Amino acid sequence: xxxSRSPLRRGSLVRRGAVAALATSALLLSGCAGDDLxxxxxxxxxxxxxxxxxxxxxxxxxxxxxxxxxxxxxxxxDAGYTVEVNLVDSRPAYLSxxxxxxxxxxxxxxGLADQLNTEINGEDAGQISxxxxxxxxxxxxxxxxxxxxxxxxxxxxxxxxxxxxxQDYADENDVTALSDxxxxxITLAAAPDCTxxxxxxxxxxDVYGIDATLLPLGYASPQTYQAVIDGxxxxxxxxxxxxxxxxxxxxxxxxxxxxQPAQNLVPAVSTEFLDAHEDVTEPLEELMASxxxxxxxxxxxxxxxxxxxxxxxxxxxxxEAGLL
Numbered sequence: 001x002x003x004s005r006s007p008l009r010r011g012s013l014v015r016r017g018a019v020a021a022l023a024t025s026a027l028l029l030s031g032c033a034g035d036d037l038x039x040x041x042x043x044x045x046x047x048x049x050x051x052x053x054x055x056x057x058x059x060x061x062x063x064x065x066x067x068x069x070x071x072x073x074x075x076x077x078d079a080g081y082t083v084e085v086n087l088v089d090s091r092p093a094y095l096s097x098x099x100x101x102x103x104x105x106x107x108x109x110x111g112l113a114d115q116l117n118t119e120i121n122g123e124d125a126g127q128i129s130x131x132x133x134x135x136x137x138x139x140x141x142x143x144x145x146x147x148x149x150x151x152x153x154x155x156x157x158x159x160x161x162x163x164x165x166x167q168d169y170a171d172e173n174d175v176t177a178l179s180d181x182x183x184x185x186i187t188l189a190a191a192p193d194c195t196x197x198x199x200x201x202x203x204x205x206d207v208y209g210i211d212a213t214l215l216p217l218g219y220a221s222p223q224t225y226q227a228v229i230d231g232x233x234x235x236x237x238x239x240x241x242x243x244x245x246x247x248x249x250x251x252x253x254x255x256x257x258x259x260q261p262a263q264n265l266v267p268a269v270s271t272e273f274l275d276a277h278e279d280v281t282e283p284l285e286e287l288m289a290s291x292x293x294x295x296x297x298x299x300x301x302x303x304x305x306x307x308x309x310x311x312x313x314x315x316x317x318x319x320e321a322g323l324l
Contacts (some may be wrong), residue, residue: 028039052080053277058102059089062220063303063310064159064239064296068106068265070314075283076104078324089192089218091115099148099270104280107268109133109154110261112138114197116147127198133158136262148276152281154266155288157296159239161199161260163188164250177254178208181235184210189227190237191219198239203259205212208260225250241293243301265291283323290321 055076059069066087073083085101088094094102095115110129112134117125120143128139133154144151167177175181188203194200199267204210217223220238227237238245238252245251267284274280299317302308303315318324 010213026322040133041257052224053082054084055081055103055273055277055280056084056086056101057104057106058088058098059106060091060219061089062218064220064241065106066298067299067303067310067314070310071287071318072104072106072267072284073317074311074314074324075287076280079279079283081280086217090191091195092119095119098268099272103270103273104284105268107151107266108159108263109136109140109151109266110199110242110263112266112268113137114199114261116143118196120146123196129199130256131261132181133262133264148271148272150269150271152267152269153285153288153316154264155291156264157292157293158262158264159241159296160255161265162238162240162242162252162255163204164228164236164238164242164252165234167249169234170251170253177255177256179208179256180253182209183211186213187215187227187232187235188235188237189215189217189224189233192216194237199260202213204235207257207259241297241300242304243297244304247305265296286323287318290323 014027018125046204057069057072057076059065069085069087073085076083086094092115094105098105113129114127117128122301129136130139137151137154163178170176173180188194188201188204194216196202198206201212201214204212215227215233217227217233220242224233224236224238225244227233228250235253236250240252242252265288267288269280269284295317299313302313303310315324
């Protein structure tokens, strides 16, 4: 299958096709606990047009990202690749080596756009993402080209940042939306890269007028949940697909002033790697086309609520969806 060599987005958002139904055993995720992604460049011999080789996937370590990464791993192993997976705490930890020793990243459109803008144009660079996917992809196109990254077709599934409080806090303070916290002084438990982000600390401060101090405990991490439950923080960061909140006595607040941009799932691939391995395109785009928010939310709940292993959930879904 021929693909565009331009390091930009490709094609329509949804395109379904047949893939070979050859089931394989799922290898355990070889995730790294830390941020050290250093190692041999696994982009493979440039003369190898397709049909396997070595590939390194990097992503973040929260449940949702780990689950989608496991799906990528199984699909690429099924295509004949030897896959190494590195899971780290934050996007900057792997972007510093992508492209390079990292070949493929399960990404979120707006998150990647704004991080690349910061990396290339400096910490004071403004947000280029919007709530519109096409606008966001168009805005990041020159950054992708400069970086040497190609985006494959995005999914309609989108996972945006979201912010929660305890149900008790919401009831006692009559809080249902972020705007209800305007003028309040609060502590926010969130990812370390929240500072300066318009969809995180900067947006909560500038758009909502909240006097927020960051407690860098992680995105949707057990420590973040516990900090809010214990009252160490009043507000916590998670995603819109989080199915664990109700059981923990937590509730999402409405983003009623709209600081969250388009966070559609999208495969990001080193352009150099893709030129040599065009066959990774079809299985990853088939996966993106198969996912929507309802489906992804149910799968995440199996990991976060039912505590099933990400490898098992990924294997079940890909098999049932006919992707393996």
